[in-house]
Amino acid sequence: MLTRRETLGALAATALAATPARAAPTSPRPTTAHGPVIGLRDHGILSFKGVRYGADTRPNRFQPPRIPVSWSRPVEALDYGAASPQSGGEANQSEDCLFLNVWTPGLDAGRRPVMVYIHGGAYSTGSGSSPIYDGSRLAARGDVVVVTLNHRLNLFGYAYLHRLDAGFPHSGNAGQLDIIQALQWVRDNIAAFGGDPDRVMVFGQSGGGAKIATLMATPSAKGLFHRAATMSGQQVTASGPLNATRRTRAWLEAAGVGPDRVRDLLDMPAEALLEAARAPDPVLGYGSLYFGPVVDHQSLFRHPFYPDAPDQSAGVPMIIGNTREETLAFLGGNPANTGLTWESLPDRMAPDVMRIDVAPEVVIAEYRRLYPDWTPDQVLIGASTxxxxxxxxxxxxxxxxxxxxxxxxxxxxxxxxxxxxRSGAYHTVDIALAFDNVDAPGARVAGPGARQVAARLSDAFIAFARSGDPNHPALPAWKPYGLMNRETMVFDVQTRLENDPRGAERRFFAQTPYVQPGT
Incomplete structure (x- = not known):
């Protein structure tokens, strides 16, 4: 049964589904440090889309972001800004992509908690403009301010050029520096949108969570956020500078650019650079080139969670989440996985499915011992997850x-x-639940219990943003993770706290050294 708060939140969110009117003379007009913006008012929630936090990056390729030129006349913030150039399906792409979006219940000095979402896409694709990330319902439900953002991706944000040309010292982490500049914008401007700059939570899924884990070890990000939640997105190790340079060399070769002519890249069309990035990855040995954060000793001086958790973020409370069948999202629709048998399964699991150096026959034998009723397909998904x-x-x-x-x-x-x-708790399934957007296009979570689970998870995130503790009355008592009991909240129709779920699988894989895929 839904609580009274959940029922009120659902009613408010239903009203928010109506199409908003365009800007009117009475539209909200907060003033940022760069200039005033005009938003929309819809059923009590104010939205500001495409707010510029950085200058056009095209004249500044592979360099740290720059602040935008200030403006004096109000600028309409009614539509999402462009996404970074990418090979994904984003319709609006441009190197002029440093924009963010804000949803707020009001511009009063409410000092509301701020929830900043960093999108996924493996550092390569995506934007903060997906309907699943719409912050209206979350802002209404929790009386919070919600922010999403775009930043440079793939080679534009993470191609490491410094060892080939000293004029690009920060190129391997330019995308991270974009995010840091967005968080600085939040610090300096969010009070004008009714938010509290001293209660900023960052949360993100997949690559978004990995970006957050990296920020937790990046000195220039210290103090810009006060809680962190990662959803199926971790970054134990970043790219080392030598492997990152190997990838850059492979990319330059595919682009027809000599390693002594790096600055030729500055004049090439974005499309040509993206096409060259399809070259095979020389480090992984499978897939196209990986571009992600680099331990460059300019912006990032250590690996995010190796050999330990970073000291600079010890005071930042954290949520770490995953889904039970993560890899179903990647493997469940692949025809190569149709009709698997015990005889064909080992070749299918190595090397790019498991991504660790372990004999697939040993893995299969252990899973057949643990779960004798499982099919080869279930073992593929379970073990790779x-x-x-x-x-x-x-x-x-x-x-x-x-x-x-x-x-x-x-x-x-x-x-x-x-x-x-196919059904399962696959990678990305928790995004719409955390945003309380189960009816949004692309959410793909519905049916009995969806709203109930969304209420439990979104309220936990709201409570976490407000106080640094995710507990709320509709949840069982959620204890922090400890090495003795490994307390884990299992979100389902019957949400419950378990000690060390899937412990046998955890112990089995702990015997094999782990290196972050891509690094």
């Missing part, structure tokens, strides 16, 4: 526990449905 996706979350939670810093851990068991009809 535990060995390649969940593993990093366990490492980070353990590191926080050793540090004595609080981390609340969750496992999402509530299923979604893939386009091909």
């Amino acid at each position: 535990a060995g390649r996706s969940w593993r990093a979350a366990v490492i980070e939670a353990e590191a926080r526990a050793v540090q004595g810093a609080p981390a609340w851990v969750y496992q999402m068991d509530f299923p979604g449905t893939l386009e091909n009809g």
Whole structure:
């Protein structure tokens, strides 16, 4: 049964589904440090889309972001800004992409908690403009301010050029520096939108969570956020400078640019640079080139969670979440995984599915011992989830526990449905639940219990943003993760706290050294 608060939140969110009117003379007009903006008012929630926080990056390729030129006349903030150039399906792409979006219940001095969402896409694709990330329902539900943002991705944000040309010292982390500039914008401007700059929570899924883990070890990000939640997104290790340079050389070769002519890249079309990035990755040995944060000793001086949790973030409470069948999102629709047998399964699991150096026959034997009723397909999904996706979350939670810093851990068991009809708690299923957007296009979570689970999870995130503790009356008591009991909140129709769920799988994979895929 829904609580009174959940019922009121659902009613408010239903009203928010109406199409908003365009700007009117009475539209909200806050003033930022760069100039005034005009937003929309819809059923009590104010929205500001496409607010500029950085200058056009095209004249400044591979360099740190710059602040925008100030303006005096009010600028309409009614539509999402452009996404970074990418190979994904984003319709609006441009190197002029440093924009953010704000949803707020009011511009009064309410000092509301601020929830800043950093989108996923493996550092390569995506934007803060997905309907699933719309912050209206979350802002209404929790009386909070919600922010999403765009930043430079793939080669534009993470190609490491410094060892080939000293004029690009920060190129391997330019995308991270964009995010830091967005958080500085929040610090300096969010009070004008009714938010509290001293209660800023960052949360993100997949690559968004990995970006957050990296920020937790980045000195220039210190103090810009006060709580952190990662959803199926960890970053134990970043790229080393030598491997990052190997990738850059492969990219330059594919682009027809000599390693002594790096500055030729500044005049090439974005499309040509993206096409060259399709070159095979020389480090991984599979897939196209990986671009992600680099330990460059300019912006990032250590690996995010290796060899331990970063001291600079010990005072930042953290939520670490994963889904039970993460890799169903990647493997469940692949025809190569159709009709698997015990004889064909080993070749399918190595090397790019498991992504760790372990004999697939040994993995299969252990899973058949643990789960004798499972099919080859179930073993493929379960083992690849535990060995390649969940593993990093366990490492980070353990590191926080050793540090004595609080981390609340969750496992999402509530299923979604893939386009091909397969069901499971796959990678991304918890996004719409955290935003309380189960009816948004692309959410793919519905049916009995969806709203109930969304209420539990979104209220936990709201409580976390407000106080640094995710507990709320509709949840069982959620204890921080410890090495003795490994407390984990399992979100499902019957949400419950469990000690060490899937412990046998965790212990099995702990025997194999782990290196973050891509690094």
